[in-house]
Amino acid sequence: MKILVPVKRVIDYNVKPRVKADGSGVDLANVKMSMNPFDEIAVEEAIRLKEAGSAEEIVAVSIGPAKAQETLRTALAMGADRAILVQTDDEVEPLAVAKILKAIVDEETPGLVILGKQAIDDDSNQTGQMLAALLGRPQGTFASKVVIEGDSVSVTREVDGGLETVKLAMPAIVTTDLRLNEPRYASLPNIMKAKKKPLDNKTPADYGVETAPRLKTLKVSEPPVRQAGIKVEDVDALVAKLKEMGVA
Amino acid sequence: MKTLVWVEHDNASLKDATLATVTAASKLGEVHLLVAGSGCRAVAEAAAQIAGVGKVHLADNAAYEHGLAENAAPLIADLMGHHDAFLAPATTTGKNIAPRVAALLDVMQISDIISVEGEKTFTRPIYAGNAIATVESSDAKLVITVRGTAFEKAAATGGSAAIEDVAGPGDAGLSSFVGAEIAKSERPELTSAKIIVSGGRALKDGPTFEEYIMPLADKLGAAVGASRAAVDSGYVPNDYQVGQTGKIVAPEVYIAVGISGAIQHLAGMKDSKTIIAINKDEDAPIFQVADIGLVADLFNAVPELTGKL
Numbered sequence: 208m209k210i211l212v213p214v215k216r217v218i219d220y221n222v223k224p225r226v227k228a229d230g231s232g233v234d235l236a237n238v239k240m241s242m243n244p245f246d247e248i249a250v251e252e253a254i255r256l257k258e259a260g261s262a263e264e265i266v267a268v269s270i271g272p273a274k275a276q277e278t279l280r281t282a283l284a285m286g287a288d289r290a291i292l293v294q295t296d297d298e299v300e301p302l303a304v305a306k307i308l309k310a311i312v313d314e315e316t317p318g319l320v321i322l323g324k325q326a327i328d329d330d331s332n333q334t335g336q337m338l339a340a341l342l343g344r345p346q347g348t349f350a351s352k353v354v355i356e357g358d359s360v361s362v363t364r365e366v367d368g369g370l371e372t373v374k375l376a377m378p379a380i381v382t383t384d385l386r387l388n389e390p391r392y393a394s395l396p397n398i399m400k401a402k403k404k405p406l407d408n409k410t411p412a413d414y415g416v417e418t419a420p421r422l423k424t425l426k427v428s429e430p431p432v433r434q435a436g437i438k439v440e441d442v443d444a445l446v447a448k449l450k451e452m453g454v455a
Numbered sequence: 456m457k458t459l460v461w462v463e464h465d466n467a468s469l470k471d472a473t474l475a476t477v478t479a480a481s482k483l484g485e486v487h488l489l490v491a492g493s494g495c496r497a498v499a500e501a502a503a504q505i506a507g508v509g510k511v512h513l514a515d516n517a518a519y520e521h522g523l524a525e526n527a528a529p530l531i532a533d534l535m536g537h538h539d540a541f542l543a544p545a546t547t548t549g550k551n552i553a554p555r556v557a558a559l560l561d562v563m564q565i566s567d568i569i570s571v572e573g574e575k576t577f578t579r580p581i582y583a584g585n586a587i588a589t590v591e592s593s594d595a596k597l598v599i600t601v602r603g604t605a606f607e608k609a610a611a612t613g614g615s616a617a618i619e620d621v622a623g624p625g626d627a628g629l630s631s632f633v634g635a636e637i638a639k640s641e642r643p644e645l646t647s648a649k650i651i652v653s654g655g656r657a658l659k660d661g662p663t664f665e666e667y668i669m670p671l672a673d674k675l676g677a678a679v680g681a682s683r684a685a686v687d688s689g690y691v692p693n694d695y696q697v698g699q700t701g702k703i704v705a706p707e708v709y710i711a712v713g714i715s716g717a718i719q720h721l722a723g724m725k726d727s728k729t730i731i732a733i734n735k736d737e738d739a740p741i742f743q744v745a746d747i748g749l750v751a752d753l754f755n756a757v758p759e760l761t762g763k764l
Contacts, residue, residue, distance in 0.1 A: 223718065224582040233586055301554070302563045329581050330699075331566045336524065336554035345525050345629035348551045351693070361633065366547040367646070367702070369694045372633040373523065385683070385700055386693060421563035425576065426589040433725055436746035438737075442759040445731070445749050452729065454650065454675065454708055455764045 208318035208377075209264045210253040212287065213308055214246040216271050216278040217328045230426045233328075242278045245323025247285075248383040251390040252353060253321050254286035261355045262318070264288050268311055270304055272296050276406065283401035284393030290406040295418060299411070301329075303418040305337035310414035312342060317378065319360065324349050324382040335382035345375035349384040456484030456574065459512075459534055461543035461552065464490065464498040466520060471647040472544035474608035477505055479601045480542045481609070482571040485509045488616070489534060491527055491623070493520035499618050506613035514623045521632035522548050528555035530623035535560055540597035545703075546646075549600050557598035564598045565590060569605035583699040584722035603646060604705035604726055638694055645697070648678030650708045653697055653724070656684035657713025657734070657753060664690040667753065668712060671761045680704065680724075682714045698723035713753045716741030733757065 218224055219239040227234045242250075256262045267282035269275040270293040279290040293307055312320060325332035339346035347353070347362025351370065354361045355377075363372045365384045393401070411418050439445050449455040458480040463470040473488075480486045486507055490499040491514040499513040512534060518526045531552070535541055541556055543549030545567045557564035568577040575592045577599070645651065652672040658664040664685065672679045680702070681695040697704055699722040709727035714720060716732070716739055724730070725744055732745035735752045742748045749756060 218582070224585045226586045233582055300563050302558065302561070305558060325700075327583060327699075330583065331564070332550050333554035333557070333564050333566060336551065337558035337564075339524075340528060340555040340558035343629075346551070346555065348524075349547060364547070365693050366635070367694065368637040369635065369692065371521075371635040371637075373630050374633050375630045376628075384693075386687070421594050422565065422590045422592055424588050424590050427581070428587050428589075430580065430584055430587050433730075433744045435743050436730075436748065438742070438748040438750060442749070442751070442756050442763060445733075445747065445760060446763045448747050449708075449731075449764070452708065 208262045209266060209315060210256060210262045211312060211315055211317040211320045212246070212249050212253045212265060212267050212282065213320070213322050213334070214250065214267055214269050214278050214282050215243045215323070215326045216240050216269065216275045217243045217326050220244050220327060226427055226429050230428055232424070232427050240274070242281050243323050243326045245325060245383050247390040248385070248387050249321040249323050250282045250285050250287060251388045252383060255388065256355065257286070266291065266315060266317070268293065268308070270295065270299050270307055279406060280401050281393065283404045284398040285391060289404055291409060292406060293409045293411060293414070295411055297418055298420065299418045300420050300422060301331050301333035302337055302421065303411070303416055304334050305341055306416045307411055307414050308338050309341040310416065319377065319379060319381060321381045321383065324384055335380050339380040342380070344378050344380055346380045346382070347373055347375050348382045350381050351384050351386045353381055353387070456539045457537070458483050458486055458540040458542055459531070459538040460486060460488050461541070461549060462488050462490045462498065462502050463544050463546055463548055464492060464495060466492045466495045467497065469498050469501045471608065472546050472603045474505065474611060475603040475606040476542050476544045476601045477508065477609040478606040479568065479571060480540070481507050483540055483574065487512060487538065489514065489531065491519040491522070491530060493517045503616040503618055504612045504614050506610035508614045508616040511616050511618045512621045513618050514621050516623060516625055518626035519623070522552065523630050523632060524552045524555045525627040525629040526625070527552050528559055529627065531556045532559040533623065534621065535596060540599060542599045542601055545600040545602050553598055553600050560596055560598065562594040562596050562598050563592065564600070565592060566600050567602045568599055569602050583719055584725070585718065602703060604703055638692060642672060643676070643678045645678045645680055645695070645702050645704055648706050650675050650677035651680050651704055651706045652677045652710045652712065653680035653682065653714060654685055654690070654712050655682040655714030656688065658685060658690055661690045667757045671757055674761050674764045682717070682720045711741050711745070712757060714741055715739045716744065
């Protein structure tokens, strides 16, 4: 079985985003960029399935600017076998990403596609579900456990009330939640080896997908700022405050 | 505009998240509801009483019992033949189903809206709530998920909508429900609680979390939440997590105990009306958003507080 793992280059998890003064977006100039954390979990899960003998090949794919190549090299250094870069400088919305991924799935015929549940830049949480719809295949979203059982996959999902397990006919789409695994760090020898692994360059046009956005961003602004309040001296003062508020 | 709202339920009772979504939908136009489930007529009857609802579509079929997206999405896509917008609460159910509907309709979804600015214009948080985007859709139909804490709840009674049975395509044969471990608790639900007591990494371990946080929560009739650090360390299960990737809450009072206040946690609770923080580190970022702060060792302060309430 082959596993396809889409990865996105996003602002690093530890960087606090700054809104541009002209309201046109978030300032990404000279900001550290990394692989979307949920996608790292997806790469790790694919590698574990390969190590367990459930998969033979892992193909990483990224849709984005030339620099997304670095993100793909990270996936290759972690353990993916080859990579596809669908290069574009335009911002590509989840629906168009899903259409490009569908075209790649049609070519590559993976048994599983594992994606992060959301990217930490646009926080959309859509691509996996959309890809599953376009392919007419089942989806196991927000996964905290993935078990292959013959020609189906059992996915335990993190839902609002706790956990839920579904059984999906393969090929299937899985999106990762935080507790699925802890991604490994790529070792130096593996980073060197990753430079020699195959990386294909494509464009959205190669897949016949139109990426013009459907949503127009009119404005990006700072969220309302919460002012720090008061500090109380001791528990008695806190109790008094709570009583004032009618809480106690 | 005719809207269709996904009713969140457990086949027996309607979940509160639905009510805020009804309010968002009513800003766009006429509100129709969809109750999809199995043996769920009582839910449809409750839904028909929500103020301002024009019609309730009831799809009662074993295929819809567990809200499987593979079965629900084609049903919704069919109903969208005569509706202009589909809105679902941004719960794990809504987030699972809505994008599948959007792709079937060839529409770009608008996730997690916090306001309706016009017929096709909405605001939504991006970058974990560090920025707010105003977006305008160019699609003929709209697919939207709604952040529950950003809209008032519609009144649960006062309406008298007609219930119309719909058949739907049934089981897609792609997926099946195996089981669920749903936490049973006497305490209020996190996303609808008026008061929340949340614990962080400083609670050390599961038994300590239990010993210090639970009595305070019970004294206040509060729900219990936790930071990602506390959940990742296994003090409490994942459904306690408040934050960017957990639950988004906005109670009247949020009491953060031993939580430093990472951006990802603040993203999940900074719309709370009053934030109270107890932390021994006076430089903890949580104090920058707290209305009332107490710099103290939680292991002394929390039992004292519980005792004096």
